[in-house]
Amino acid sequence: MADRDDDIEDSSAPLIEHLAELRTRLIRSVIAFMVAITVFFIPVQGEFIATHVLEFMLGPIEATLRDLGDPSPTLQYTSPQEYLFTLFRISIVFGFALAFPVIGFQMWRFVAPGLYRSEKNAFLPFLIASPIMFFVGAAFAHLVVTPLAMAFFLGFADVSSIFANLMGDTDLPAEAVAVPETEEGIRVTFFGKVNESLDISLKFIMAFGLCFQLPVLLTLMGKAGLVTARGLANVRKYAMVGILVLAALVTPPDVVTQIILFTAVYGLYEISIWLVRAVERKKTRELREAGILDEDEDLYGDVDEDDAKA
Numbered sequence: 001m002a003d004r005d006d007d008i009e010d011s012s013a014p015l016i017e018h019l020a021e022l023r024t025r026l027i028r029s030v031i032a033f034m035v036a037i038t039v040f041f042i043p044v045q046g047e048f049i050a051t052h053v054l055e056f057m058l059g060p061i062e063a064t065l066r067d068l069g070d071p072s073p074t075l076q077y078t079s080p081q082e083y084l085f086t087l088f089r090i091s092i093v094f095g096f097a098l099a100f101p102v103i104g105f106q107m108w109r110f111v112a113p114g115l116y117r118s119e120k121n122a123f124l125p126f127l128i129a130s131p132i133m134f135f136v137g138a139a140f141a142h143l144v145v146t147p148l149a150m151a152f153f154l155g156f157a158d159v160s161s162i163f164a165n166l167m168g169d170t171d172l173p174a175e176a177v178a179v180p181e182t183e184e185g186i187r188v189t190f191f192g193k194v195n196e197s198l199d200i201s202l203k204f205i206m207a208f209g210l211c212f213q214l215p216v217l218l219t220l221m222g223k224a225g226l227v228t229a230r231g232l233a234n235v236r237k238y239a240m241v242g243i244l245v246l247a248a249l250v251t252p253p254d255v256v257t258q259i260i261l262f263t264a265v266y267g268l269y270e271i272s273i274w275l276v277r278a279v280e281r282k283k284t285r286e287l288r289e290a291g292i293l294d295e296d297e298d299l300y301g302d303v304d305e306d307d308a309k310a
Contacts, residue, residue, distance in 0.1 A: 022110060026106075058075065060149075060150045064150040065190075086198060090198070093202060100131055129216050134209040140208055207250035211268070215268050218232065222280065228280065229273050229280055233273055236269075
């Protein structure tokens with residue numbers, strides 16, 4: 001019995017030893033995190049790595065401003081410490097991402113001795129899939145959503161200039177400055193701040209990265225028996241409402257961006273139903289092979305007849 005595959009690993013350590021083990025794992029995780037933060041302040045080509053990351057993050061706003069006719073897009077900071085704090089904020093966010101493999105491994109080494117071997121084999125793929133799906137969501141946000149949002153917000157300046165040229169001084173060419181000279185009114189122009197522009201990009205990355213965890217979360221819950229494919233399918237209409245509310249909360253008041261988020265998350269919800277159904281079919285086949293269920297029985301009531309004969 002002691003050698004069976006599904007046994008829990010021998011662990012008779014008292015509570016104090018478990019706490020000491022947790023402390024060791026946390027210390028190693030913190031050290032990895034601090035090292036990762038320091039990495040972003042290493043100079044490369046005369047600038048910190050965090051500066052290059054900042055330029056990459058602000059790429060969508062630069063491209064949008066150039067498309068609107070600004071030959072030299074410029075962002076400003078209004079306090080002496082603002083730029084440094086912005087770089088430090090980048091180092092924290094991306095430092096955690098860089099250190100996550102070490103942090104995840106330390107947490108896994110702490111909880112693994114208390115799991116059955118079959119539970120380890122079931123849980124480990126989800127531990128790997130979670131950061132992958134987060135990065136997929138983050139890439140989708142940065143490459144697709146953020147450029148659309150920036151074009152939506154900053155595009156009003158371009159529309160305003162066209163309207164002013166048509167309705168105001170018609171002698172001005174269409175390539176004139178964004179706000180034509182006028183003897184009345186107030187000149188309204190864009191002076192972007194570094195931290196505020198970065199904040200929009202980071203919010204999109206976090207929102208989409210977390211939303212892309214939906215298949216991982218629901219599939220894990222399905223494997224644990226907390227949700228079923230039939231139950232998820234039955235609450236589709238409620239899920240649609242919830243996703244619409246989520247899209248309205250985590251995105252700016254931009255219909256295009258909200259539709260993109262809704263489409264992406266609802267698509268992930270449908271994929272989650274399919275993944276949970278696949279988990280249920282596999283579990284049903286295993287129970288039939290073990291003789292626990294008859295060939296015409298299933299646990300969930302939504303297994304296809306063709307699959308039941310497989």
